[in-house]
Amino acid sequence: MTRRAALHQPRNTPDVHATLHTALVLTENALSSNMSIKNAKTFNGSETVIELIRHDYNILPILSRFNIPLGFESKRIDCVCRENDIDPQAFLFIVNFILNGTIDSDLLPAISPIAIVEFLQNSHDYFLKYKFPHIRQNLTSALEETHNDINPAIIAFFDSYLEEVKKHFAYEEKKVFPYIRALVSGEPTSYNINVFKKHHDEVGEKLTELKNIILQFYTTSQPNKMYDVLVDLYNAEEDLESHSEIENHILIPLIAQKEITRDNTMQ
Numbered sequence: 001m002t003r004r005a006a007l008h009q010p011r012n013t014p015d016v017h018a019t020l021h022t023a024l025v026l027t028e029n030a031l032s033s034n035m036s037i038k039n040a041k042t043f044n045g046s047e048t049v050i051e052l053i054r055h056d057y058n059i060l061p062i063l064s065r066f067n068i069p070l071g072f073e074s075k076r077i078d079c080v081c082r083e084n085d086i087d088p089q090a091f092l093f094i095v096n097f098i099l100n101g102t103i104d105s106d107l108l109p110a111i112s113p114i115a116i117v118e119f120l121q122n123s124h125d126y127f128l129k130y131k132f133p134h135i136r137q138n139l140t141s142a143l144e145e146t147h148n149d150i151n152p153a154i155i156a157f158f159d160s161y162l163e164e165v166k167k168h169f170a171y172e173e174k175k176v177f178p179y180i181r182a183l184v185s186g187e188p189t190s191y192n193i194n195v196f197k198k199h200h201d202e203v204g205e206k207l208t209e210l211k212n213i214i215l216q217f218y219t220t221s222q223p224n225k226m227y228d229v230l231v232d233l234y235n236a237e238e239d240l241e242s243h244s245e246i247e248n249h250i251l252i253p254l255i256a257q258k259e260i261t262r263d264n265t266m267q
Helices: 004-009 014-041 050-055 057-065 076-081 086-101 113-141 151-185 194-200 207-219 221-266
Strands: none
Touching: 004 057, 004 151, 014 151, 050 076, 057 086, 057 113, 057 221, 086 113, 086 221, 113 151, 113 221, 151 207, 151 221, 194 221, 207 221
């Protein structure tokens, strides 16, 4: 704005840019609030699976990791759980946590540790046998010959990350899950869930680095393929984060309570 224009601007004229910024902020807050309201619903099992999916389709990977087959018809959530030998309480506890991000501590002691372990084991299989092989295949397909100098490094980077995930999962399957089964069955064991809590590291950092490399430096004549890969990577990152949160906020507190009960009984 020139000095002359500034002199002729009415004294009470609002700053257009500031007004626009305020409007955008209010809109973003409203959208965020609406999303929170949308996801705030707590399911109790009487709703149909279709209603659950329509409420938030991002719950689909969770259904997959429970090994729930398609063909829901109009069946209720609790009915579908029983038909597939899934603990309805554990299913609803996990689903409501994913949707709302909250834990009902009063209900936690009633949740089956074995049901949570089975879900986490299924999740490991989902990631290692389906999700990451699928991503690797798409990533390989999206690489172009013009980048043959860096293509091997990108694949090696992904494979290195996958090895970290495998190592992370293997520790849980060899140490943590057997311990929980032993704890529930009353068998003596020297392990403690606090050991897992202290060494429960995140595995998403290298995945973030890979995304940044592709976003910033990988030019391509077929961007659609690489965009699909990026969507897969972002989805995998979110799935792994939810997996970790279930362990941190459900599994660990639940087992800690079981340990306290065991110790009190032994006194």
